[in-house]
Amino acid sequence: IRKIAVLTSGGDAPGMNAAVRAVVRTCAYHGVECIGVYRGYEGLIEGDFKPMNARSVRGIINKGGTMLKSARSKEFRTKEGREKAFQNIIKEGIEGLVVIGGDGSFTGALVFNQEFGFPVMGIPGTIDNDIFGTTHTLGFDTALNTVVDAIDKIRDTASSHNRLFFIEVMGRDVGHIALNTGIAGGAEEILIPEEDLGLDRLKESLNRSRKTGKTSSIVVVAEGDKIGKNIFELKEYVDENMEGYDVRVSVLGHMQRGGAPSCFDRVLASRMGVKAVETLLEGETNYMVGLKNNKMELTPLEQAIKGKTKINLELLRVSDIMST
Numbered sequence: 001i002r003k004i005a006v007l008t009s010g011g012d013a014p015g016m017n018a019a020v021r022a023v024v025r026t027c028a029y030h031g032v033e034c035i036g037v038y039r040g041y042e043g044l045i046e047g048d049f050k051p052m053n054a055r056s057v058r059g060i061i062n063k064g065g066t067m068l069k070s071a072r073s074k075e076f077r078t079k080e081g082r083e084k085a086f087q088n089i090i091k092e093g094i095e096g097l098v099v100i101g102g103d104g105s106f107t108g109a110l111v112f113n114q115e116f117g118f119p120v121m122g123i124p125g126t127i128d129n130d131i132f133g134t135t136h137t138l139g140f141d142t143a144l145n146t147v148v149d150a151i152d153k154i155r156d157t158a159s160s161h162n163r164l165f166f167i168e169v170m171g172r173d174v175g176h177i178a179l180n181t182g183i184a185g186g187a188e189e190i191l192i193p194e195e196d197l198g199l200d201r202l203k204e205s206l207n208r209s210r211k212t213g214k215t216s217s218i219v220v221v222a223e224g225d226k227i228g229k230n231i232f233e234l235k236e237y238v239d240e241n242m243e244g245y246d247v248r249v250s251v252l253g254h255m256q257r258g259g260a261p262s263c264f265d266r267v268l269a270s271r272m273g274v275k276a277v278e279t280l281l282e283g284e285t286n287y288m289v290g291l292k293n294n295k296m297e298l299t300p301l302e303q304a305i306k307g308k309t310k311i312n313l314e315l316l317r318v319s320d321i322m323s324t
């Protein structure tokens with residue numbers, strides 16, 4: 001392989017830039033040319049390419065978002081779209097592709113490989129940490145720190161006014177962000193998509209913590225919590241069913257996706273970039289690089305796409321004990 005392309009696709013995540021930098025520099029280290037593709041698969045179809053060298057990626061390791069831009073491409077879901085992308089790749093002389101993104105982006109890469117026999121590698125970039133084959137996805141750690149920071153700030157105002165706050169964090173299908181930040185932010189309860197605690201349990205737990213002398217309470221709620229109520233409905237429930245609570249809600253939203261990547265994410269991105277390029281150079285294809293037992297490990301893309309991540313039951317128990 002003499003020329004490798006790199007793109008970022010799907011939702012952006014902090015650490016994507018650090019991963020692009022790592023891919024570009026690993027190529028430079030091995031004397032391989034590197035092409036940056038703008039706007040994910042959209043740019044592959046339009047031939048939006050830029051040759052990158054070690055200096056093109058200076059000053060980006062600490063930047064959130066992705067300098068290559070990200071996109072969702074409908075056209076890449078069609079055979080015609082992928083054919084166009086392949087023609088551009090051939091014209092440019094690209095011989096391998098590193099895709100930084102989530103499971104949707106990996107599905108696109110796998111389909112592309114199956115159609116054209118083109119070598120592809122995946123780097124998991126998403127704040128949700130919902131990808132099988134790695135204990136951490138890029139951006140997860142940064143998002144945790146951002147959310148904990150926000151919870152701490154909300155706690156200040158909550159305790160000054162004896163308020164109960166419902167804080168919504170990202171996580172439509174998985175509760176990793178809610179569970180971890182809930183524990184770290186000292187939440188009284190944590191509502192996640194994997195477990196239905198039930199409203200009675202919530203009520204009981206809030207009353208219990210009040211009886212033990214707590215003056216403010218924070219409940220961290222994942223977007224897709226299994227009780228099936230959003231934070232506004234939860235507020236309504238408390239207003240109607242519980243006495244003496246001054247309830248407020250806060251949706252953290254897109255701020256969770258931004259910001260400078262944490263040290264952990266920068267190091268992880270660098271390791272993943274090196275592993276992805278070197279695996280392609282060894283002639284392998286259709287793998288995702290991931291972190292397992294603090295080692296870089298490969299997982300077949302197909303498994304990474306289909307596999308489900310599990311919530312850490314030990315963390316659930318810790319959160320239970322902490323809220324006594």
Ligand code: ATP
Nearest residue numbers: 010011072073076077101102103104105107108126
């Ligand atoms: P996240 O969900 O974390 O934001 P993602 O990578 O899962 O990231 P998606 O929007 O699901 O985000 O996928 C990104 C792009 O991958 C899509 O816009 C599309 O171009 C491509 N893609 C997804 N699924 C397929 C598929 N079945 N066939 C071809 N391309 C696909």
